[in-house]
Amino acid sequence: MTNGSPYPTAIIGAGLAGLSAALSLTTLGLPVTLFDKGRGPGGRLSSRRSGDWRFDHGGQFVTVRDDGFKAVMDKLRASGQAAPWDGRIVRLHPDGSTVPHGVERYVGVPGMNGIIQGLIALLPEAARPHFSTRIVHIAGAPGRWLLQMEDGTSAGPFARLVLAMPSVQASDLLRPVAPALAVRADAAVMAPCWALMLGFDQPLSLSWDAAFVAGAGGDDRPLSWIAHDGTKPGRGQRATFVAHASPDWSIRHLEQDADQVGATLLSAFRAATGITGDPAFSAAHRWRYALPTLPLADGFLWDAALCIGVCGDWCLDARAEAAFVSGARLAAAMGVG
Ligand SMILES: Cc1cc2nc3c(=O)[nH]c(=O)nc-3n(C[C@H](O)[C@H](O)[C@H](O)COP(=O)(O)OP(=O)(O)OC[C@H]3O[C@@H](n4cnc5c(N)ncnc54)[C@H](O)[C@@H]3O)c2cc1C
Numbered sequence: 001m002t003n004g005s006p007y008p009t010a011i012i013g014a015g016l017a018g019l020s021a022a023l024s025l026t027t028l029g030l031p032v033t034l035f036d037k038g039r040g041p042g043g044r045l046s047s048r049r050s051g052d053w054r055f056d057h058g059g060q061f062v063t064v065r066d067d068g069f070k071a072v073m074d075k076l077r078a079s080g081q082a083a084p085w086d087g088r089i090v091r092l093h094p095d096g097s098t099v100p101h102g103v104e105r106y107v108g109v110p111g112m113n114g115i116i117q118g119l120i121a122l123l124p125e126a127a128r129p130h131f132s133t134r135i136v137h138i139a140g141a142p143g144r145w146l147l148q149m150e151d152g153t154s155a156g157p158f159a160r161l162v163l164a165m166p167s168v169q170a171s172d173l174l175r176p177v178a179p180a181l182a183v184r185a186d187a188a189v190m191a192p193c194w195a196l197m198l199g200f201d202q203p204l205s206l207s208w209d210a211a212f213v214a215g216a217g218g219d220d221r222p223l224s225w226i227a228h229d230g231t232k233p234g235r236g237q238r239a240t241f242v243a244h245a246s247p248d249w250s251i252r253h254l255e256q257d258a259d260q261v262g263a264t265l266l267s268a269f270r271a272a273t274g275i276t277g278d279p280a281f282s283a284a285h286r287w288r289y290a291l292p293t294l295p296l297a298d299g300f301l302w303d304a305a306l307c308i309g310v311c312g313d314w315c316l317d318a319r320a321e322a323a324f325v326s327g328a329r330l331a332a333a334m335g336v337g
Helices: 016-027 067-078 113-122 167-174 179-188 249-251 256-271 319-335
Strands: 007-011 033-035 048-050 053-055 082-084 090-094 098-100 107-108 134-139 144-149 156-160 160-164 188-199 210-213 223-227 240-245 281-294 301-303 307-312
Touching: 007 016, 007 144, 007 156, 007 319, 016 033, 016 160, 016 319, 033 156, 048 098, 048 281, 053 240, 067 082, 067 107, 067 113, 067 179, 082 113, 082 301, 107 113, 113 144, 134 156, 134 167, 134 179, 144 301, 160 167, 167 179, 167 188, 167 281, 179 301, 179 307, 188 249, 188 256, 223 249, 223 256, 240 256, 249 281, 256 281, 301 319
Parallel strands: 007 033, 007 160, 090 210, 160 307
Antiparallel strands: 048 053, 082 107, 090 098, 134 144, 144 156, 188 240, 188 281, 210 223, 223 240, 301 307
16 A cells, blocks of 8 residues: 555666665665666666676766665675775876775675675565666556556556656656646756776776866866776776766767767876876776756655655766665655645
8 A cells, every 4th residue: 555545656767876764765665666777776876797897887886874875874784785985096187196085885685686686685586676667658647657668668657766866767657747837957067987898818007096177077087087997895906997987078979979978088197197008808888967067956756746746866967875865855745635
């Protein structure tokens, strides 16, 4: 029963925000059904595997300040799916000098999606996500929502809906049934990010494990973040690296061919690190909606009359932790409304 209805709540999007909402709602005794278009768990905290290479090509680490998020992360640390990252993280200046950038950071183990897998394991069996399930249309009416999938099938009815995905994707689904919520989602701005993944056969080391690159964004300095991914806990010290282009550079090169972007970013990586050897593995990935550059201040959106809620990092702040907090706050509002 969902607040008097015989139908469950559908959550579209099983990233950190959707899973956080699912955890809170099921803890309140409210049944949920989770859908995600991805082939496996992760969302923007995905890990990319290719052969025996493995990369965190999206979210790099999480910060843990919120009590609810800390309680969950403590469970994941106990189950070995998350660990503190005590790497040498610096701010890298154009003259090559570095300044330590020490903040408490945590990562998933053995990849960032360990956090997502750990959250899924905390859910009751019936609430675990259905993957490879893209929702393309919302039909029905409040209290009896129906979801249409890309393959032509549909699911429902659902008492209430939660949309837990980047703002542009949420807005597209909301517009026909909840235009006012779509307008709110359209007020958030999300920037893309081109990510470069590099794997080397020979061991390599730098004087730092990851760097925020100062003054990034121009064509001469596209990279804003470079990480020796293999130095994170549980990655076996492999010579794997992930570098992210700045939002400005990624916007300017959004539609460029991935191989061309990869070549440009590899040159920038070489210039910044002094690593000149040829990588055994190299690939560029485009995140079309990577991080909110203009998030809402609301924390979440909830229309009690329509029985539709919306959550995600873009409702609060440009951090993974904000996605978790947004999902939990929405669920708390739904639990009483
Ligand atoms: C390159 C990059 C670097 C980052 N670095 C950091 C960092 O270092 N630290 C940090 O704190 N944060 C970082 N972030 C941000 C962090 O990853 C996000 O804040 C967080 O993962 C967002 O979670 P979410 O649940 O709101 O959204 P998402 O993780 O995007 O989850 C949304 C889910 O919805 C699914 N979905 C979308 N549309 C549909 C549909 N129609 N039907 C079904 N499913 C659908 C998607 O498959 C996805 O799994 C980074 C993000 C990127 C991309």
